[in-house]
């Protein structure tokens with residue numbers, strides 16, 4: 185495909201249009217991804233999550249600059265929530281990244297969650313693959329750590345960084361469930377604020393209690409992202425985690441698990457759509473439902489029947 | 497699922513973004529995906545952001561009086577980057593006398609202070625490609 189050839193030849197416009205095709209589920213999206221796939225698997229993917237306003241975008245901007253200093257190209261996928269009321273969104277991550285616009289070694293894409301969060305993790309994953317195929321060495325995915333779905337997105341990363349800030353009060357308790365467990369490293373941003381030491385101790389205690397991290401103890405870094413302080417140490421920690429994953433063979437394992445997850449999600453999606461179209465929305469199905477309602481038949485054998493026919 | 501994406505940007509040196517933020521919120525409430533890029537931007541930054549987010553609309557806001565150079569510069573850079581179809585609209589304190597020139601330079605419409613935000617929404621819906 186022309187768009188794929190152009191993307192592989194470093195057309196930023198082609199990269200952008202390809203992401204749009206995936207985002208909007210255009211007809212050619214599958215074909216683009218099919219052709220792109222052999223060119224993926226080279227980028228190192230970093231997930232950044234944390235509470236709203238923690239400084240994730242500011243950090244992402246600074247991390248991108250540090251990676252550029254180290255000779256790496258950087259793709260960024262920044263995800264913000266869609267308003268449930270209007271279906272619109274304000275995507276405000278880019279505001280912190282405007283001076284990256286002058287650098288050809290960087291590409292930033294904003295994405296809205298658009299209701300279907302399950303669909304989003306696939307789309308975000310495809311955007312990452314497109315940046316990967318484009319030749320970005322590092323791809324950073326930023327998402328607000330508020331729910332399971334965001335956590336799922338970040339799980340598509342090789343290294344996940346959880347950003348926390350002092351002064352959240354009991355919020356640390358609130359985000360403990362779900363988000364804190366997934367951190368391969370922790371960054372206390374806004375470390376210019378009071379409560380940094382206390383937060384550091386809290387995270388340490390939490391890690392102490394968490395037996396999951398065998399072989400790798402998540403480091404805790406402190407940053408003042410708005411002033412660019414502590415950034416080098418964060419990148420060093422990310423690189424240390426990467427080295428650990430490679431040396432221990434974990435990287436291959438988690439990437440295999442990720443492919444399995446992705447394909448499983450794609451299969452589920454395909455089967456769901458098929459059943460929706462060929463079964464659930466037919467008149468025959470409606471008649472069956474009425475019969476069930478009248479207790480003329482029961483659903484269990486109906487399901488057996490349908491599954492027998494659909495999934496031979 | 498092809499939501500309309502609008503980049504809201506303030507080129508130039510003035511630092512007041514209240515108006516731009518009001519517009520951004522109104523556009524979000526109308527169902528658009530608004531990429532808010534902030535203040536004190538160069539046309540190059542704006543055009544590059546528009547390219548990377550593949551927006552259909554660029555909404556420029558300016559109070560400093562440099563619209564006659566900055567708005568056309570944005571239009572030109574968008575074209576140079578291959579974004580010929582992007583709808584560029586402008587807002588801010590712009591004298592009536594300047595509007596024909598801006599339109600000739602490729603700014604599709606100019607909204608002066610006091611314009612109801614619903615006019616902007618309607619214009620985008622009617623003209624977006």
Ligand SMILES: Nc1nc2c(ncn2[C@@H]2O[C@H](COP(=O)(O)OP(=O)(O)OP(=O)(O)O)[C@@H](O)[C@H]2O)c(=O)[nH]1
Pocket residue numbers: 235236237238239240241242243276277280328373374375376407408409410411
């Ligand atoms: N005091 C202080 N402020 C900071 C620091 N880092 C970022 N900020 C400010 O915190 C605010 C939010 O920063 P963002 O980078 O947009 O935060 P975010 O986590 O990406 O926000 P969302 O994407 O909206 O969840 C901005 O006003 C930043 O300037 C820091 O280290 N110290």
Ligand SMILES: [Mg+2]
Pocket residue numbers: 240241242276277326
């Ligand atoms: Mg952000």
